Amino acid sequence: MIIHLFAPFFSGSHQRWAEGYARHSQHTVRLFTLPGRHWKWRMHGAAVQLAQAFLAQTEQPDLLLTTDMLDTATFLALTRKRTANLPVAVYFHENQLTYPWSPTDEDVPLQRDRHYGWLNYTSALAADTVLFNSHYHQQSFLSALPNYLQAFPDYQGLATVDQLAAKSQVLYLGMDLLSEKENKLSKGNTPILLWNHRWEYDKHPDAFFRICEQLKLDGLKFQLIVLGERYAKAPPVFAHAREVLKDEIIHWGFAKDKGEYTHWLQKATILPVTSKQDFFGGSIVEAMYHGVYPLLPNRLAYPEHIPHDFHAQHLYETEEELFEKLQQLILPSKAFTQHDIFRKWVAHYDWQQLASVYDQKMESVVKSGN
Incomplete structure (x- = not known):
């Protein structure tokens, strides 16, 4: 045909x-x-x-x-x-x-x-x-x-x-997804938050960076990876966040190729998503496939990526609830070892x-x- x-x-x-x-x-x-x-x-x-x-x-x-x-x-x-x-x-x-x-x-x-x-x-x-x-x-x-x-x-x-x-x-x-090199190593003990979306208003970067700033003000230790394509009129919050969170940032900007992009996904540990719009969410699926712990809004297409039994753990209703879930993940020193679970959830794509x-x-x- x-x-x-x-x-x-x-x-x-x-x-x-x-x-x-x-x-x-x-x-x-x-x-x-x-x-x-x-x-x-x-x-x-x-x-x-x-x-x-x-x-x-x-x-x-x-x-x-x-x-x-x-x-x-x-x-x-x-x-x-x-x-x-x-x-x-x-x-x-x-x-x-x-x-x-x-x-x-x-x-x-x-x-x-x-x-x-x-x-x-x-x-x-x-x-x-x-x-x-x-x-x-x-x-x-x-x-x-x-x-x-x-x-x-x-x-x-x-x-x-x-x-x-x-x-x-x-x-x-x-x-x-399956062509990507598997990373079987533990994610480690240092929480590394990930942004891997377009630098646009519909991904709600204001909420994402507001939460990051509050975590820092509360004395919680974390690192930050900011990926994604930047357009000519990127929201001003990105420039502000780069200055305020400069001590936490370990990567900032568009990955030069797929290999570098994959490297940063495999290094990240937590994916706090704040988007106001996503009809599917390919960047979320990519991060989950590489073992990044998803915290997703209970709206849009995101619940379709999480098995129903895990909705309470990985979905949130309000910005306050997202902050609380992040606190619980960052406060204790813990390794993120659920890589294979997340990979299995999204491999069917x-x-x-x-x-x-x-x-x-x-x-x-x-x-x-x-």
Whole structure:
């Protein structure tokens, strides 16, 4: 079977996902991509560029696999002579209905923020199958649609919500985990807190560093690793924290390659997550796979990464509860030896297990479309 995969925001986790599936699938997966920048323009303009790229080649696929960053409806309109009878699946890494907008984004006060959700909505309508990377993501998108549509003056299309629900499914994010070198050594006695997310507002760095500062003020001894991609307008709390916590920091900044990134994950011991938004949480899964003790909010997709019997131990409800759990972990001198437990919890996201699930899903989309 030949699959044409369209990834208009080809960087970071989107790129790793597309390349991973192409590498591990038993089918032939061709990638059509654009650089991962200017996300708003990609959602508008990528359909034209990728339609031209598709039409410029002669291979006819059995399935089109698009992502939430592509205006799939427009793409299909522009390529209708060759795609009219092709089955289409759209994979949602995120969506613009429930993604929290940056407070510094000028489109918010100008009330220009609805169209990107509309592109997600029409893309889902145009597809035969809608795939989400977590149950939380599926539920949040579908539950947000009625209120979103009711904001329009008439012909709101509320009946389409049930239609979309009927053709939506969960297909967890595939990742390259098992190829990583295993670290069987004890994590040691010095607590090392880890930040390994993007330096953006939706990861709520203010809360993370506020807790770190309070731990220091209380005289608790710990070290700090701060990883993650920094963008041009990083929240100012990062510069503040780098100065206030300079004695605790043992690494600061983006890892130059995967080997260095893995090294710091294997060195870290505790992962206190404060994010306000995560449709899956790939960085959390990566850290857990390398034995970092997770303390996660009891919201978003995070409960799906923790077996139910361990929710009370590893999930928290409030910032105060997170601080208390951290205190209990840092106060006693203890080694973190649960590496294999965390690894087992998330190993099923690896492509070695998920690739066949993806292949079967794509095959079923083709069969149902014929």
